[in-house]
Amino acid sequence: MSTEVHDPGAYDYSQRPARLPVDVDHSNKDLAIPLQDRVEMYELQQVLRQFEKRAYDLFMQNLVKGTSHLSLGMEAVAAGFGLALRPDDYSFATYRGHAHTIARGAALGPVMAELLGRENGILKGKGGSMHLTSVEHGMMGSYAIIGAHLTIANGAAWAAQLRGTDQVAVAFFGDGTTNIGAFHEALNFAAIWDLPVVFVCENNLYMEYTPIDVVSAVPNPAADRGPAYGLDGIVVDGNDADAVFHVASQAVARARAGDGPSLIEAVTYRHGGHSRADPGKYRPADEVEAWLERDPIPMYHQRLLELGVPEGDLAAIQQSVAGRVEDATEFAKGGSPPGEEHLFTDVWAAGGSAWRN
Numbered sequence: 001m002s003t004e005v006h007d008p009g010a011y012d013y014s015q016r017p018a019r020l021p022v023d024v025d026h027s028n029k030d031l032a033i034p035l036q037d038r039v040e041m042y043e044l045q046q047v048l049r050q051f052e053k054r055a056y057d058l059f060m061q062n063l064v065k066g067t068s069h070l071s072l073g074m075e076a077v078a079a080g081f082g083l084a085l086r087p088d089d090y091s092f093a094t095y096r097g098h099a100h101t102i103a104r105g106a107a108l109g110p111v112m113a114e115l116l117g118r119e120n121g122i123l124k125g126k127g128g129s130m131h132l133t134s135v136e137h138g139m140m141g142s143y144a145i146i147g148a149h150l151t152i153a154n155g156a157a158w159a160a161q162l163r164g165t166d167q168v169a170v171a172f173f174g175d176g177t178t179n180i181g182a183f184h185e186a187l188n189f190a191a192i193w194d195l196p197v198v199f200v201c202e203n204n205l206y207m208e209y210t211p212i213d214v215v216s217a218v219p220n221p222a223a224d225r226g227p228a229y230g231l232d233g234i235v236v237d238g239n240d241a242d243a244v245f246h247v248a249s250q251a252v253a254r255a256r257a258g259d260g261p262s263l264i265e266a267v268t269y270r271h272g273g274h275s276r277a278d279p280g281k282y283r284p285a286d287e288v289e290a291w292l293e294r295d296p297i298p299m300y301h302q303r304l305l306e307l308g309v310p311e312g313d314l315a316a317i318q319q320s321v322a323g324r325v326e327d328a329t330e331f332a333k334g335g336s337p338p339g340e341e342h343l344f345t346d347v348w349a350a351g352g353s354a355w356r357n
């Protein structure tokens with residue numbers, strides 16, 4: 001019997017061959033997407049980018065309580081879906097949920113205040129970065145337990161189906177989630193009951209510090225599993241808002257029409273580490289560099305120029321977004337920490353704990 005210990009070098013993932021992005025599909029320029037919608041997606045991506053860059057700065061100043069997970073580099077997914085959804089549809093996200101909350105229309109000031117744990121935050125400062133929720137915007141929560149919210153999204157979709165409202169539920173999750181039992185249970189359940197739900201895997205190639213491909217039996221961890229549940233294996237360039245919007249609109253229309261669930265794998269990359277404390281050094285340097293070059297925002301900027309949007313218009317959008325992020329920061333900093341009177345509020349759905357007695 002061999003007593004050989006596994007080579008620790010085998011776990012230095014930074015030395016692996018880079019997993020490179022696909023080239024831009026220039027034909028996406030010709031998708032039938034109204035220019036106004038594209039400009040809106042540009043603006044939304046700017047908002048998400050500038051908001052999270054500011055959130056990062058505030059972390060560095062120790063103003064954000066707890067940890068946080070940014071989706072810098074992954075904005076095109078939230079933007080494409082944000083535009084494809086109707087205001088009364090439902091979104092469910094992971095702890096990496098800032099972008100999905102803002103993309104549904106939650107105001108920047110109260111979201112920023114929530115990150116700072118202030119009373120003027122969307123959850124009165126009691127939820128923080130990992131638990132952003134805005135029911136009034138159909139953002140039904142950010143969940144830290146991997147896979148849990150896919151089954152909850154099924155519940156929302158099932159409720160909509162029973163009520164006959166034609167609302168759609170969308171669950172965003174990471175690549176790592178596809179190796180969790182709840183992912184498989186949720187897909188099967190949604191498929192047999194034709195639930196109006198769209199499962200969206202944001203495949204950023206890493207689950208915390210482990211490359212997804214070293215722990216998955218198939219190359220596309222979400223899409224390749226779809227056929228096991230009777231679903232098409234849809235893979236989309238998650239760095240191209242037009243491509244995402246296109247598949248999102250199709251999947252949402254399918255769900256709304258009563259034709260059942262879809263599974264979409266959006267391939268993308270996070271610019272930074274998994275969470276606040278992570279410098280992301282386990283990634284090959286040439287891989288990080290190649291993905292930074294495939295940044296969704298400059299690519300989209302270039303596309304809009306080619307479609308005839310004047311550079312000045314895009315610059316004006318960037319500038320007005322910068323002003324909004326500045327205002328949101330001031331609003332957040334101006335809030336106070338939640339007072340003791342909030343300790344037992346919003347804890348139970350019925351508004352209090354009296355029912356227990």
Ligand SMILES: Cc1ncc(C[n+]2csc(CCOP(=O)(O)OP(=O)(O)O)c2C)c(N)n1
Pocket residue numbers: 094096144145146147173174175176177178204206207208274
């Ligand atoms: C059930 C469960 N197991 C483990 C964890 C610890 N954990 C937190 S984030 C994470 C990685 C998830 O990776 P992925 O699904 O790819 O999402 P990403 O962070 O890349 O967006 C893990 C394993 C958890 N939160 N929940």
Ligand SMILES: [Mg+2]
Pocket residue numbers: 174175176202203204205206207208
């Ligand atoms: Mg991941």
